[in-house]
Amino acid sequence: MDLMRSLIAVLLLTVSQFVIASTVTDLYRVTLPIGEQRLAPSDLQVSSGLVKVLVKVSGNSSIADDSQIQSQLKAPARTLKQFSYITEEGGGYLVLDFHPEVIDSLVTRTGFKPLGEQRATVLLWFASNASGEKDHLKSNDSFYKALQFAAKSRGLPLQFPILDLTDQIALPPTDIWILKDRQILHASTRYKPDAVIAGRLTKSESEGVSVTGLFINDGINQPLAESGNIDQVANAVINRVADTLFKPIVSYKLSHFQTGVAIQVENISNLSDYVQLIDFLKRLSVVRQVKIERAIGNQITVRLDLDGSEEQLRQAISLEPQLQLLDSLRNQDGSAVMIYRWQG
Structure with a gap:
């Protein structure tokens, strides 16, 4: 059996899942503070949780404005899978778990696709003068905790520097304070x-905070300037970043994207490599269909039908180590050909 026939045959096989880096857990779960425990959550509580889960799953902070979502919020019970109560220091909480398939269907009906668990990771560098002199913000600072809480509500993975000697030398707090972007990027x-x-980060005696900073994404520096209480500032920063990173993927049912983006992958040396490659591509939320075009030696060319843009495809692939981008070309008709090396 030649290689192409072998490749077609293994398409029918069930393949194992990858352990994905930068994955977000509990996408379909939300925790709400409560004043008192009830026998069952109220419709208002379920509706509130439903909005939060839809925002996390879709990446779209204004998804609740959609008319179909508004209708569902009036009768949210069928979206709820289970609930529980927990008591922690500081009060009681209601934990709501929603049906993933129902939530995904709701998101799709608004014209967008769920983003999936694989998300871009954001590294944080902050300096503060709260101690009287400029220093790196410590990981246990209340502002970092507020950022983590806000990021969890948007399904945005955060990353914190170790702040060991290497970090201290590469990026002193004074460089963060005056926003030296080259030094920040180098240390990152x-x-x-x-x-x-x-x-x-500056803090006032009235428990207010002020942030002046940069959001660096794809080589573009976007200024950040927020002030208010800690929660307000943390939410404003995270929402600004999440809204930029989580560009909605439009559902193919409601739009017409170009199809057939070619991906040429080198270093496919055996059937196991091929099976893992196809499985990897199919799991990308932006990919609707994977089609084999040709196999020559250790090189495979597949054609992808997308539920999004080429840039979203590149970003989704870049979040994983399995494929290394070697080149990006365009045919005479303007169609893209992206060349990758399989890392396994």
Whole structure:
């Protein structure tokens, strides 16, 4: 049996899942603070949780404005899978778990696709003068905790520097304070993030905070300037970043994207490599269909039908180590050909 026939045959096989880096857990779960425990959550509580879950799953902060979502919010019970109560220091909480298939269907009906668990990771560098002199913000600072809480509500993975001697030398707090973008980027390469937030945090006696910083993404520096209480500032920063990174993927049922983006992959040396490659591509939320075009030696060319843009495809692939981009070309008709090396 030649290679092409072998490849077609293994398409029918069930393949194992990858362990994906930068994955977000509990996408379909939300925790709400409560004043008192009830026998069952109220419709208002379920509706509130439903909105939060839809935002996490879709990446779209304004998804609740959609008319179909508004209709569902009036009768949210069928979306709820189970609930429970927990008591922690500081109060009680209601935990709502929603049916993933129902939530995904709701998101799709609004014209968008769920983003999936694989998300871009954002590295944080902050400096503060709260101690009287400029210093790196410590990982246990209340502002970092507020950022983590806000990021969890948007399904945005955050990354924190170790702040060991290597970090201290590469990026002193004074460089963060005056927003030296080149030094920030250089120090960040150690962590290989998808985007970076860096800034200075000042606190007032009235428990207000102010952030002046940069959001660095795809080589573009976007200024950040927020002030208010800690929760307000943390939410404003995270929402700004999440809205930029989570560009909605339009559902193919409601739009007409070009089809057939060619992906040429080198270093496919056996059937196991091929099976893993196809499985990897199919699991990308932006990919609707994977079609084999040709196999020559150790090189495979597949054609992908997308539910999004070429840039979203590149970003989704870049979040994983399995494929290394070698080149990106365009045919005479303007269609893209992306050339990758399989890393396994």
